[in-house]
Amino acid sequence: xxxxxxxxxxxxxxxxxxxxxxxxxxxxxxxxxxxxxxxxxxxxxxxxxxxxxxxxxxxxxxxxxxxxxxxxxxxxxxxxxxxxxxxxxxxxxxxxxxxxxxxxxxxxxxxxxxxxxxxxxxxxxxxxxxxxxxxxxxx
Amino acid sequence: xxxxxxxxxxxxxxxxxxxxxxxxxxxxxxxxxxxxxxxxxxxxxxxxxxxxxxxxxxxxxxxxxxxxxxxxxxx
Amino acid sequence: xxxxxxxxxxxxxxxxxxxxxxxxxxxxxxxxxxxxxxxxxxxxxxxxxxxxxxxxxxxxxxxxxxxxxxxxxxxxxxxxxxxxxxxxxxxxxxxxxxxxxxxxxxxxxxxxxxxxxxxxxxxxxxxxxxxxxxxxxxxxxxxxxxxxxxxxxxxxxxxxxxxxxxxxxxxxxxxxxxxxxxxxxxxxxxxxxxxxxxxxxxxxxxxxxxxxxxxxxxxxxxxxxxxxxxxxxxxxxxxxxxxxxxxxxxxxxxxxxxxxxxxxxxxxxxxxxxxxxxxxxxxxxxxxxxxxxxxxxxxxxxxxxxxxxxxxxxxxxxxxxxxxxxxxxxxxxxxxxxxxxxxxxxxxxxxxxxxxxxxxxxxxxxxxxxxxxxxxxxxxxxxxxxxxxxxxxxxxxxxxxxxxxxxxxxxxxxxxxxxxxxxxxxxxxxxxxxxxxxxxxxxxxxxxxxxxxxxxxxx
Numbered sequence: 304x305x306x307x308x309x310x311x312x313x314x315x316x317x318x319x320x321x322x323x324x325x326x327x328x329x330x331x332x333x334x335x336x337x338x339x340x341x342x343x344x345x346x347x348x349x350x351x352x353x354x355x356x357x358x359x360x361x362x363x364x365x366x367x368x369x370x371x372x373x374x375x376x377x378x379x380x381x382x383x384x385x386x387x388x389x390x391x392x393x394x395x396x397x398x399x400x401x402x403x404x405x406x407x408x409x410x411x412x413x414x415x416x417x418x419x420x421x422x423x424x425x426x427x428x429x430x431x432x433x434x435x436x437x438x439x440x441x442x
Numbered sequence: 443x444x445x446x447x448x449x450x451x452x453x454x455x456x457x458x459x460x461x462x463x464x465x466x467x468x469x470x471x472x473x474x475x476x477x478x479x480x481x482x483x484x485x486x487x488x489x490x491x492x493x494x495x496x497x498x499x500x501x502x503x504x505x506x507x508x509x510x511x512x513x514x515x516x517x
Numbered sequence: 518x519x520x521x522x523x524x525x526x527x528x529x530x531x532x533x534x535x536x537x538x539x540x541x542x543x544x545x546x547x548x549x550x551x552x553x554x555x556x557x558x559x560x561x562x563x564x565x566x567x568x569x570x571x572x573x574x575x576x577x578x579x580x581x582x583x584x585x586x587x588x589x590x591x592x593x594x595x596x597x598x599x600x601x602x603x604x605x606x607x608x609x610x611x612x613x614x615x616x617x618x619x620x621x622x623x624x625x626x627x628x629x630x631x632x633x634x635x636x637x638x639x640x641x642x643x644x645x646x647x648x649x650x651x652x653x654x655x656x657x658x659x660x661x662x663x664x665x666x667x668x669x670x671x672x673x674x675x676x677x678x679x680x681x682x683x684x685x686x687x688x689x690x691x692x693x694x695x696x697x698x699x700x701x702x703x704x705x706x707x708x709x710x711x712x713x714x715x716x717x718x719x720x721x722x723x724x725x726x727x728x729x730x731x732x733x734x735x736x737x738x739x740x741x742x743x744x745x746x747x748x749x750x751x752x753x754x755x756x757x758x759x760x761x762x763x764x765x766x767x768x769x770x771x772x773x774x775x776x777x778x779x780x781x782x783x784x785x786x787x788x789x790x791x792x793x794x795x796x797x798x799x800x801x802x803x804x805x806x807x808x809x810x811x812x813x814x815x816x817x818x819x820x821x822x823x824x825x826x827x828x829x830x831x832x833x834x835x836x837x838x839x840x841x842x843x844x845x846x847x848x849x850x851x852x853x854x855x856x857x858x859x860x861x862x863x864x865x866x867x868x869x870x871x872x873x874x875x876x877x878x879x880x881x882x883x884x885x886x887x888x889x890x891x892x893x894x895x896x897x898x899x900x901x902x903x904x905x906x907x908x909x910x911x912x913x914x915x916x917x918x919x920x921x922x923x924x925x926x927x928x929x930x931x932x933x934x935x936x937x938x939x940x941x942x943x944x945x946x947x948x949x950x951x952x953x954x955x956x957x958x959x960x961x962x963x964x965x966x967x968x969x970x971x972x973x974x975x976x
Contacts, residue, residue, distance in 0.1 A: 314837055370717060371548075371568045371586060404585045428589055430567035431576075432551055455914070481946040485914045 363437040368429045372403030375423040455486040465507040523587040531558035532888045537826040546590045550576035552896040571898040580608045594618035603809040620833040630806040637828030640803045643782035648802040650717030661698040671719040676705030723956040724795040728776035729817045732786040739842040740804040758852040762951030819851035819909035827973040841928035850916040854939040856904040869897040873930035878923040882909040
């Protein structure tokens, strides 16, 4: 059983659908196991296709993502969302978060106004420049 | 036979009628090959007979016979 | 095999990778910049994600965001394509550190082969010929004369800090060496404040011949023939073809073996290319190794029937090469013309814009790689290449004729391209004879531009 046979065996094992193999031949022991379970990354979430969104910003201001990442409506999973539709906000208020490269980025209201539409959903992977929230300007 | 093969190559490369291609036929006048045709014919002959034809030799070909003789001497 | 990979590129190569993934039933996450939002790859990718604005540094070159998105979307591998991050060792390392398979060689190999001096030393150790030259700096013209005698004239004297032809002089004989060395050194000192000088053999009428390498992670390495890329303008390739007319069978074998030796020396795996310069009496010298898939890879695919992108992905997934060296059989002749949005009569200035009507040639032995479509806006931010026309035929003359017909059929309105310029080259006697070298375009530029006017602009 030389190294070449081992490679062939590994190759065949790789292409087969058995996930575990134990072998003992003339003194040589071989144990192969496929890492069949899902590679554990951080929270598993972004697998569904982003659906089309209709943004109604007729007289509102579109608050866009300045970076691609995971959008959060609340400071932590248990707590209340920063804002609800219809809620009044002042310029500079934190109205959401985007986690990118393990850093939490605040999303702030650019003007005083009322939240008219929350376009992105919680924990959604948003693209750069995506519209997240629409705020009707007070004027 | 070299002449047969050369005739075939001329027909295909210069897309001209078979009856025009006789040993005495002049490449320029009878077959109407211009300078570009000459270069392309040269390429086709080189590839078909696996020989290389220098530019000087290429200049010496005026009739089909010149080509056939050149190939027979250099094969 | 991978279930999902991230594509960190754009345009025609992103589409090429994407199509390959669809065939292999691999889902694709495609990162893109805002101007590329309507591009074909973005429309076809499983998960397109915009990661930044036009500025490449903030999008296609943003290593951190790309790795972050790859992890967030559960990708197992990243394909960098060519250009952008494809030969960025840091990016490859960042992928490796985050458990992402970088579809290409390891970060270490990229680094080693990226450093010209260390690559050169490695080649010399493995008897791969390199351009003869002074190992270290040349102090004065007396030493220059000694080294020049060793190397043999003509020689090229160049400043180590030099570039763009500055601080460079040629010397064809012992009478010229002294003056050439001193003027070059003076020029280097005034231009770069650095008078360090090297001397190397000057290759006259050089041919640019590169060999396609394919290696797996088990140490198997093969080459898939050569590509002649001598038709280039200011080191930008315009036309590539395989096989090269200037290589005899014997020389092809010798260069192919040297290429495989070079790749083995580097411990290379994935797809790569060894670049040689070849002079007119069959001397060839290693120039550099490209540790990525190249723009002109389809030429090799057409003559070999091997799908290089598929092999790259299989190799990255840990599988063996599906082809042995003896299985590699090159058939017929293939030529690629790059169609760029540039205006040959204005110094090849880029000419981006909105494409009106677009018609692509097709038919037996004609392949077009492009992400362009009617109504697509070619953006001014990136490379000006719009399409690649590749033809394959039983021999070179038929391939040239097929390319003429393909270009004739190619219609792209609303954007000026080099299409007519490429078409004219297909009629140039020196090109047809196949004896051209890297000086071809500079030598015949006026003539080609003139012909270009005579028979009309973009046909």
